Amino acid sequence: MIAIIDYDAGNLKSVEKALCALGKQCVITRDYREILKADKVILPGVGAFATAMEQLKKYELDKVIYEVAANNTPFLGICLGLQLLFAGSEENSGIEGLHLLEGRILRIPDQEGLKIPHIGWNSLTLHNQGRLFEGQSGQPYVYFVHSYYLEAEDASIVTAKTEYGVSIHASVEQGNIFACQFHPEKSGTVGLEILKKFADA
Numbered sequence: 012m013i014a015i016i017d018y019d020a021g022n023l024k025s026v027e028k029a030l031c032a033l034g035k036q037c038v039i040t041r042d043y044r045e046i047l048k049a050d051k052v053i054l055p056g057v058g059a060f061a062t063a064m065e066q067l068k069k070y071e072l073d074k075v076i077y078e079v080a081a082n083n084t085p086f087l088g089i090c091l092g093l094q095l096l097f098a099g100s101e102e103n104s105g106i107e108g109l110h111l112l113e114g115r116i117l118r119i120p121d122q123e124g125l126k127i128p129h130i131g132w133n134s135l136t137l138h139n140q141g142r143l144f145e146g147q148s149g150q151p152y153v154y155f156v157h158s159y160y161l162e163a164e165d166a167s168i169v170t171a172k173t174e175y176g177v178s179i180h181a182s183v184e185q186g187n188i189f190a191c192q193f194h195p196e197k198s199g200t201v202g203l204e205i206l207k208k209f210a211d212a
Contacts, residue, residue: 013037014049018066020056029196035210041070052079056091061103083187085212093190113164122176128158133173141170141184143208151201153193
């Protein structure tokens with residue numbers, strides 16, 4: 012069973028739909044025990060960093076995420092869910108993130124010809140033999156919606172990058188923790204393959 016953490020951050024149903032299309036059992040929940048019992052856990056999300064952290068704390072889901080991480084349960088952060096795994100974000104300075112991984116969440120710099128938020132399909136360059144990208148070749152196209160991006164402290168955890176005015180660390184893996192800045196659930200067959208790899212991890 013895959014638990015999709017419900018903290019009122021949107022985008023949950025599209026993740027559930029993608030997993031169901033893969034024939035995977037999943038549940039959208041904020042129940043502590045149900046999340047801890049799950050074989051895999053996903054933290055999706057769209058919206059503001061500060062609001063998301065406030066919601067996680069309101070439902071005490073930050074505590075269950077720390078427990079899931081400590082239990083070595085495979086855990087996947089998607090979009091805002093990736094950003095929340097780090098110490099904080101330029102979007103809301105002074106608001107502490109989950110600090111499970113090391114790096115900075117920065118605003119995509121303004122540049123002529125680039126629209127922010129970055130919305131659309133971009134190709135990935137793959138690095139460090141990421142487990143989620145096993146079997147992928149070339150530069151797979153995936154779908155992004157974001158104004159902030161990750162610059163990981165440790166290059167060895169970065170499994171995919173993309174370019175949008177700056178070099179964006181689009182996916183990371185460390186131990187049982189996986190995270191994607193892009194939306195695999197909206198990235199066609201490539202995205203479904205990535206979700207399948209996580210579900211089977």
